[in-house]
Amino acid sequence: MDWKGRDVISVRDFSKEDIEFVLKVAERLEEELKEKGSLDYARGKILATLFFEPSTRTRLSFESAMYRLGGSVIGFSSASSTSVKKGESLADTIKTVEQYSDVIVIRHPMEGAARLAAEVAEVPVINAGDGSNQHPTQTLLDLYTMKRAFGRIDGLTIGLLGDLKYGRTVHSLAEALAFYDVELYLISPELLRMPKHIIGELREKGLEVHETTDLEDVIPELDVLYVTRIQRERFPDEEEYLKVKGSYQVNLSVLKNAKERLRVMHPLPRVDEIHPEVDKSEHALYFRQVFSGVPVRMTLLGLTLGVL
Amino acid sequence: MPELKVEVIPEGTVIDHIPSGKWLKVIEILGLTKPNGGTLLIASNVPSKKLGRKDIVKVEGRYLSEEEVNKIALIAPLATVNIVRDYRIVEKFNVEIPDEIVGILRCPNPNCVSNHEHVTPKFRVESREPLKLRCHYCERTVEGDDILGNI
Ligand SMILES: Nc1ncnc2c1ncn2[C@@H]1O[C@H](COP(=O)(O)OP(=O)(O)OP(=O)(O)O)[C@@H](O)[C@H]1O
Numbered sequence A: 001m002d003w004k005g006r007d008v009i010s011v012r013d014f015s016k017e018d019i020e021f022v023l024k025v026a027e028r029l030e031e032e033l034k035e036k037g038s039l040d041y042a043r044g045k046i047l048a049t050l051f052f053e054p055s056t057r058t059r060l061s062f063e064s065a066m067y068r069l070g071g072s073v074i075g076f077s078s079a080s081s082t083s084v085k086k087g088e089s090l091a092d093t094i095k096t097v098e099q100y101s102d103v104i105v106i107r108h109p110m111e112g113a114a115r116l117a118a119e120v121a122e123v124p125v126i127n128a129g130d131g132s133n134q135h136p137t138q139t140l141l142d143l144y145t146m147k148r149a150f151g152r153i154d155g156l157t158i159g160l161l162g163d164l165k166y167g168r169t170v171h172s173l174a175e176a177l178a179f180y181d182v183e184l185y186l187i188s189p190e191l192l193r194m195p196k197h198i199i200g201e202l203r204e205k206g207l208e209v210h211e212t213t214d215l216e217d218v219i220p221e222l223d224v225l226y227v228t229r230i231q232r233e234r235f236p237d238e239e240e241y242l243k244v245k246g247s248y249q250v251n252l253s254v255l256k257n258a259k260e261r262l263r264v265m266h267p268l269p270r271v272d273e274i275h276p277e278v279d280k281s282e283h284a285l286y287f288r289q290v291f292s293g294v295p296v297r298m299t300l301l302g303l304t305l306g307v308l
Numbered sequence B: 001m002p003e004l005k006v007e008v009i010p011e012g013t014v015i016d017h018i019p020s021g022k023w024l025k026v027i028e029i030l031g032l033t034k035p036n037g038g039t040l041l042i043a044s045n046v047p048s049k050k051l052g053r054k055d056i057v058k059v060e061g062r063y064l065s066e067e068e069v070n071k072i073a074l075i076a077p078l079a080t081v082n083i084v085r086d087y088r089i090v091e092k093f094n095v096e097i098p099d100e101i102v103g104i105l106r107c108p109n110p111n112c113v114s115n116h117e118h119v120t121p122k123f124r125v126e127s128r129e130p131l132k133l134r135c136h137y138c139e140r141t142v143e144g145d146d147i148l149g150n151i
């Protein structure tokens, strides 16, 4: 696969080889970065970050990645400061911005915006989230975090916890995990179970998938517990929400029965689904996960720019 | 003797077994509504053994290709296409749902970029039986009534 000029829009566009390749290069870059402090593969290159919707975390991670690669960054962090407010089409914005840059990262509130941007742009486009659709760099950094923590993804038993119905992060992660030989526990309240068609696809691809509503029941089985937020809006009444929220909080007492090697992940920001007391334990992997965003995004920027 | 509900045409294409009431959609999708598009003969609400009632569209002087006619497969999945030369049918084929549906169906997802920007909606056919499409932009799937309701 020739990566130069390629767009990164959806996990659906990736093969297992693509994923493995990205993870391998990221590992190399992380080591190199540790050794040298900063790299200069992207010297003279400019990244444009177009955030039509605010997202501090993802934007900072991309910007940090570009600087660490030796490149520079231009961009905006909310649509209100741009000519979009004056009614400019997305296509025109993209065609303009690409005159100033070598690669574009876009976050947009509409589903499909990144795909459209990629069709319009000559320079590579990386999707940093299009509405409720895709956020492929999150999925890749999640996989990378697991790979770094365990040395492999094959053979892991992974629990996905929380809102499995609407959560795009867990949907793409599960789809990507289907490339591997893993066992999945889907842990969610009845109301927020993973859609049947996704579970069907996962099983078709050979994954062993278990559904449960009980976290404590399955915690001893897990190598990874991937926690996501449960939103109040999903519930008909406050009482029901509070009950559910309480039974899915990850704290030290819940983790008592876990394997020693269990690692807890979270795409962040968290509210109270993981108690801060877990932060200091060996189980906490979520800050390391944040860190992983940088080498993975360095990799995607470098590969699509063709400078690695 | 063939049932000739509408006049015979010397040369052209007869699209038969269109669901009753859909003839206008059919000629719209095929781009036959333009004033210089040639003569059309329409029969609507014709009794039919297969469909109960059906529409027939006859396009005089034009031979539509399979690829062109396949665009109507979403609204007229059972349509048969007859190529007429010298008053006789020389070729007959069934429409088939193509792998990609371009510009016929609007995406039912209101937050899909294809409903807000100047782009042609595009879908990949994920399954034919039952029919399931996936939007090229927002990646949502569309099935059943959501397909017919958005053509
Ligand atoms: N020369 C012609 N001009 C216009 N229409 C024609 C001509 N010849 C046939 N047709 C029409 O084309 C359609 C198909 O004709 P055909 O004789 O194959 O009927 P059929 O045997 O009922 O076919 P099918 O099994 O597809 O229903 C009919 O609607 C018929 O009226």
Ligand SMILES: [Mg+2]
Binding pocket: none
């Ligand atoms: Mg007949």
Ligand SMILES: [Zn+2]
Binding pocket: A112, B107, B108, B109, B112, B113, B114, B135, B136, B137, B138, B139, B140
């Ligand atoms: Zn769509």
